[in-house]
Amino acid sequence: MISLDAQEISATANLSARIYADLRMKLIIGDLRPNEAVSIRTLASDYNVSAMPVREALRQLASEEALVGAAKKAYRVPNLSPSQAANLFFVRSVLEGAAAELAVLNIRKGDFKILKKFIVQMENAWAKNDASSFLRANYEFHSFIYARAGNAAMQAIIDGLYVRTGPWLAHGIVNLVKPDHWLGEHTRIIDALQNRDGQKARELMEKDAKWGSDLYQRLSSS
């Protein structure tokens, strides 16, 4: 049985919303893998609720293409084609680039310590081959920055992209030898933010968002 009263899940009165949020995070950090089946009744049993809230959560995820569902067949985590993955990373680079440029205007002095903490977490997770923790720290690093853009709509949209690329990234990381440049542009992004250099922050963020695409290149050529 999966408990839903974790602190991180907002205490909405709604069962559906909590299951939805929980599954979303599982997708972001790669706890659900491409092509994995998720069934309404199984999840309902895991969460110890009826099928009702689960089916609504799954339908929502399917509508934002975080899951795929065919008629009378189990929902599945999508198996992204090369072009689909490239498309997602392209949108991410466009939006995260714009967000980083805006974030320069709102970033606060104490934020940099937090951002550096996420980098340390990524480093530790990478050393332990812990893909989930690595992806979570990576997400939190990026998420923290584009939250500082002060545009809630943009923030939600980028979140949706992480949900969709998460399983695919996790698959790539575990099936791959360590890339030498796992840090991406993260440290340089912090520098640009500290220097309030919006143009530079944008460029670096656009480049970093393509890190996932690089991963794919190595995957498909190996």
Add this chain to the structure above:
Amino acid sequence: MISLDAQEISATANLSARIYADLRMKLIIGDLRPNEAVSIRTLASDYNVSAMPVREALRQLASEEALVGAAKKAYRVPNLSPSQAANLFFVRSVLEGAAAELAVLNIRKGDFKILKKFIVQMENAWAKNDASSFLRANYEFHSFIYARAGNAAMQAIIDGLYVRTGPWLAHGIVNLVKPDHWLGEHTRIIDALQNRDGQKARELMEKDAKWGSDLYQRLSSS
């Protein structure tokens, strides 16, 4: 009773999906107005189905913030605050700008006649004060272009933005004297696409996406 077997709605086996698509278009063209209540049982009766498919459609729309729902209260069309509207139009300008730049690479010779047809439709609708038709033609013009970017993920995300700005635009248009520049940058965008000038297409599209923001300026200052 509202019929769902219109040609435009894809013949998915799913009732929920068809109701979802129908409501989405109603939002895009402003058939549902800000703050309007939409109730599960009322819609179920209108569509002549049970509450089940409707509640799933409404929940989906709420999850993408095309509707808002409080506990035990009817779902409502959101009444956007000035900053929320500005945020949406900003994201639209970023994404549609990038899409227009890509569209230059894929646009076909016969496309321009279609695009000009949409402009004529906008002109006619404007002359008849038909806000729904105006918004539909405007949506189809833009939609046609960003579909040509060849990025399905980006296309779906921009679609979602039109769903959210639709009711607000309709409200602005009907409560406003005609702006003199209703055409926006549409004709110039066609020129840029024809000249395969990606940079220009991007600039014009970014500017045009802010047309809605202009509308708001006039609204709030009147």
Add this chain to the structure above:
DNA sequence: TCAATGCAACTGTGATCACAGACGTCTTCA
């Protein structure tokens, strides 16, 4: 031994019911 067939256990989907909280109106009392 292998392939074809059938059955059993799964899948999502729609309908229906029970429930609790919100809202508005109408009545009643001061």
Add this chain to the structure above:
DNA sequence: TGAAGACGTCTGTGATCACAGTTGCATTGA
């Protein structure tokens, strides 16, 4: 005449059941 309280109606939400189509395994036949 006014305000306060109660009741009926409407809201979304969760649970449960029936149904039909899919899948995969086991059995049976050649």
